[in-house]
Amino acid sequence: MPERNIEFGRYGAGGIKGHQAVARQLDALAGYIATPVTARRGLLARLHYLTRTDHARAAARAAGLTVTARTLRAWLQGTRSPSRKNLELVERAYRTVRRENVARHLTARLNREGRGTRVEIHPLNQSQVDRPRQRVVEFRTLNVRRWDRIVAAWAADDDRALDDAWIDQVVDLGSQWGQYEYVTNVGFAA
Template structure:
């Protein structure tokens, strides 16, 4: 039996109710926000496992006066000569270094995109309209289904903290911010603690 005490914040499962136990598929709203921002940031960007994708990342990480500092911060201990060979396509990094390069790239890219995304999503106070797709209930027995539909809502005030939380990989903060967005959906807002997708453009 669920504890009715409200001394601690409700978990996503508690906010959603028991439906998730019966086969609904989805993710927390905070994760959906992060995935959409990741998608926008990586749109048309090739994987680090492709030669061109690797070249883009290495140039991005070393293009300014900082030299190889971003690579060093990521824990890469290869010599300057080896890194130069990576940049020139003469040598391919080992899988472990590819992962470090990709992680360093995303840390720097998110930092660069933060202010740009805040401005675009804030849009001089007009905000940005998002489309919220409910959880997938295909695996849920008919008598357990909830009547959920795609919802659309304009988000204004939350974008700056959302982008900051995304940039710092703070998924707990993203989930909290999502709850403030979902609360504007009305009486069935708890049914959108989990979603299948959140769509918006940047």
Template structure:
């Protein structure tokens, strides 16, 4: 059984960790505000999302948005503008709260009808010298239980997400180590 890749990219292979690709795909499925946080429209949309209810305000505080209610109201009214550090906090809090809010929905969709088919696109070996290239092929597998993956993603825990992802790809058999790094992971909910 293969072990974790220790020196990824040593010979020029390109790709990302499979768990990171899964996180990106879950973020894409979660959707959200398209405007960047540093634009007025993007900042206001995020602040409205984070302040629309007492539960949302508490979740934003838990996620790291420590500005007082008075300051947030001044931002919403356009009387003041948050500095770069506060914009970063707003973005982090928004992503965290958004993930928590859509996690149940995504989990229900991904687990329905016996799971979800996942497509694994192998890493890019175009820069690897011929003798070091491996034969890689497009693979797919059906993940039946997404609970650990979605929970780790919603909590923003990259290590737990990686562990949960590796536990799923071992179903590929003895070749699972070849798909620890990929160019893309595709699935829909």
């Protein structure tokens, strides 16, 4: 089962958990605003995204952005600047709302009406491991047909559920699936 590599990296191997690589790729597909929140342009873009409709404002409140309408107006007009803590709240709320908004679209694109999406799994980096301790781990591809649980866990920012959903898919690699618990990269496109 998952987490069999209790002492990962003990002999110098490098990599990240497979579900973290999947989350990173889904984040790239979500198309976040590139300008940082600390820049005026980035802050304004995020605030406009979070306040343009009643639904967006409600989602932002649910995501933790609970400042008053007066404060939001002052930030948008530039008469006041948010504190570092509020900048973090704006960024977290923006990412949460953006994930919720694109999750349904990503799920449909990745499922492709039951055909699924081809996933490339790049194995862990063993360049720093002594030769006798290296395992033979190769580049693998896998066609994932059911993305619903993976994308739902990513949208909810639930690391444990994402790990479980990803392991359920990686098991299709056969008896070697445990070798791909840690990877250097997971690539797919929607």
